[in-house]
Amino acid sequence: PIRKWTEYQGKEMCKILDKACPESAPHKAYTAFRYADPLTEEALEEMKEDGVEHAIAFSQFPQWSCTTSGSSMNELWREVRRLNMTDTFRWSVIDRWPVHSGFVNAVVERIEERMSDFEVDDPSKVVVLFSAHSVPMKVVERGDHYVPEVAATVKKVMERWNKTNKYILGWQSKVGYVPWMVPSTEHIIKSLGKRGVRRVLVVPIAFTSDHIETLFEIGEEYAELAEEVGIKEFRFTEGLNGSETFISALADIVQDHIESKTNCSSQYKMKCVTCVKPLCRKILNPAYPKAIPAEI
Ligand code: FES
16 A cells, blocks of 8 residues: 555645745655656656746665665656756655654654554563564675664664563564565564564664555564464554545654755765765755765
8 A cells, every 4th residue: 555655645735834834835746756657757857847947855764775876866866867857856865763753753653653553561572573574685794774764763762661571682574585674574473483582563664655565575474483482472463544644744844844944964975885886875956055064
């Protein structure tokens, strides 16, 4: 349901923005996926038809990775050039928001909702397993920002929740044979079961909407595994989906971005140590040409 939720979140976010920022209204959200419909081209064509002036490329990955946000941004700039739209829109970029307070609050709300489903006298006995999509170790080794930013989100969420439950961060959805970031979520579940943990709450921390890796991989595959290793209650939090707290956070992030009159975060211009790709961390036709942080 990721498309359904992304479109819903965008529409609701714009209703808030139209009231909060009348000077830049009307606002409209367009959805572009990297590998599924609607692709970047479709969104760009629709934006052109609508006469959009200032376009904000708003990554829906809270934590930056060159394999996700970076890949989508590079595709965006490639498509803008291919479609001869380099001068059609002025661009700025919201590249990351891993510790935004509204986002963190929305995650905490989801944790509290699901915690109330556990049949346990002492809720502090539930182990919280944060799970993020893994990345190949070669990506981590080149200095990609994802792993530290996911860890920063986890830390903020635990601080805000302010409970004494034990927690751990795992990495899921590895594909292929090269080494990926570990420990894997699967390995952690096996190990918790072996060590006598009977109640586990999984919190998908790098996904904002439900999709195959939450509903199927966590909700079905990992749930089966948990049962096999003796975990009695295995639950996972719902994606942020239609959360009003989350949608207000999205509007807040955009409002802050518009008011800051900046093109991107300063960290956007910190490239991976071995990167030689010319398009990485570019902004074509920036909205504020004088406010571009220096690139390293
Ligand atoms: Fe990370 Fe290019 S691959 S900046």
